[in-house]
Amino acid sequence: MERDAGSFLSDSSYKENLIGTLLAIFGNLVISISLNVQKYSHVRLSGTKDPRSYFRTKTWWLGLVLMLLGELGVFTSYAYAPLSLVTPLSAVSIVASSILGILFLRDKWKPREFLRRYVLSFLGCALTVIGIYLLVTFGPNTHEQLSSRNLELHLLGWPFLLYLLVVIIIFCLLLYFYKSQNMAYLVIILLLVALLGSVTVVAAKGVSGMIILSIQGDVQLVYPIFYVMLVCMIAAAVYQAAFLREISELYDASQIASLSYMLSTTVAVIAGATFYLEFKGTDALHICMFIFGSCIAFLGVFLITQSKKKMFEPYIMMDVIPGLRSIFDKKSPVQPELSGSFSYGTLENSNNPVNNQLTEAHQEPNSVHSVMEPKLD
Numbered sequence: 001m002e003r004d005a006g007s008f009l010s011d012s013s014y015k016e017n018l019i020g021t022l023l024a025i026f027g028n029l030v031i032s033i034s035l036n037v038q039k040y041s042h043v044r045l046s047g048t049k050d051p052r053s054y055f056r057t058k059t060w061w062l063g064l065v066l067m068l069l070g071e072l073g074v075f076t077s078y079a080y081a082p083l084s085l086v087t088p089l090s091a092v093s094i095v096a097s098s099i100l101g102i103l104f105l106r107d108k109w110k111p112r113e114f115l116r117r118y119v120l121s122f123l124g125c126a127l128t129v130i131g132i133y134l135l136v137t138f139g140p141n142t143h144e145q146l147s148s149r150n151l152e153l154h155l156l157g158w159p160f161l162l163y164l165l166v167v168i169i170i171f172c173l174l175l176y177f178y179k180s181q182n183m184a185y186l187v188i189i190l191l192l193v194a195l196l197g198s199v200t201v202v203a204a205k206g207v208s209g210m211i212i213l214s215i216q217g218d219v220q221l222v223y224p225i226f227y228v229m230l231v232c233m234i235a236a237a238v239y240q241a242a243f244l245r246e247i248s249e250l251y252d253a254s255q256i257a258s259l260s261y262m263l264s265t266t267v268a269v270i271a272g273a274t275f276y277l278e279f280k281g282t283d284a285l286h287i288c289m290f291i292f293g294s295c296i297a298f299l300g301v302f303l304i305t306q307s308k309k310k311m312f313e314p315y316i317m318m319d320v321i322p323g324l325r326s327i328f329d330k331k332s333p334v335q336p337e338l339s340g341s342f343s344y345g346t347l348e349n350s351n352n353p354v355n356n357q358l359t360e361a362h363q364e365p366n367s368v369h370s371v372m373e374p375k376l377d
Helices: 002-046 058-077 083-104 111-117 119-138 148-156 158-179 186-215 224-248 253-275 284-306 324-330 353-363 365-372
Strands: none
Touching: 002 058, 002 083, 058 186, 083 119, 083 186, 083 253, 083 284, 111 119, 119 284, 148 158, 148 186, 148 224, 158 186, 158 253, 186 224, 186 253, 224 253, 253 284
């Protein structure tokens, strides 16, 4: 009977993890598609004489609906799967953005030349997929119902209290160096983002779990801990977005994407292991394979972002957009509404080769034709 009960719990955890994993993959994939849909809306509207704002177009609203749908999928996945599985799956957005960028760029090279130019992207996508597979296969297979009582026990447990103390000390030191000493290094700011992100995902998992239990009939929304975690989730997410906005004005988006993924995933996995005890009872082989899969995924993301001139260019064929030439004549940015924002493949970037070529085109009238078909080197 004990073996049957253990087998039932194992099967239940496996099903819960599978649901959470599929929801996370679906959510990140939809988010990547939504970014490209909204990007298309911005670029198409900028290239015409249409006086409407971008939020009055159907394409932009379609992208927003897809964005909300994707975020809802990721948020719901926290209630079913461990953070150690859900967080690394954000690489799906990077892979999808890279593939969409390759598919929608109109290249006229021969197949051999095309493969040579995109070998890093293809290799990075392959390694990232392999790493994600290892993460999902050898990740923790534990799941508990996140009731208010269970969350309170986790909050008062000495592993999390110790972890929280260390995080607060490190965060204060980094913030002092960044604000007081003006040390605006990429690693320092992204560590601040990662630490805030770990608070966000830990709180989001608790909030999501209590909402799912309430929907199933076990109401958890009447307990104060739900609102405490909700406030922590929102506050951490707001400050995280503020730091991301600041860093996007200082560094290239490709550098931010790769290092941010590595640091955020590592810190979030550590947070999940200490707060929710996700690796409790996991054997050494599974832990080693999980770490190995994480390293492969990190390497894959790094290789993808190394081909930044391919990945971070527009995902649509610029010369087929109506009124594109008016953008050059007016010398206006392609996507002014998203200036300073952080997203994979953002069009407006100080280091973006397309924008650099736009500037050169105004300085050299004879180079307009070359801008219409931007180089990808």
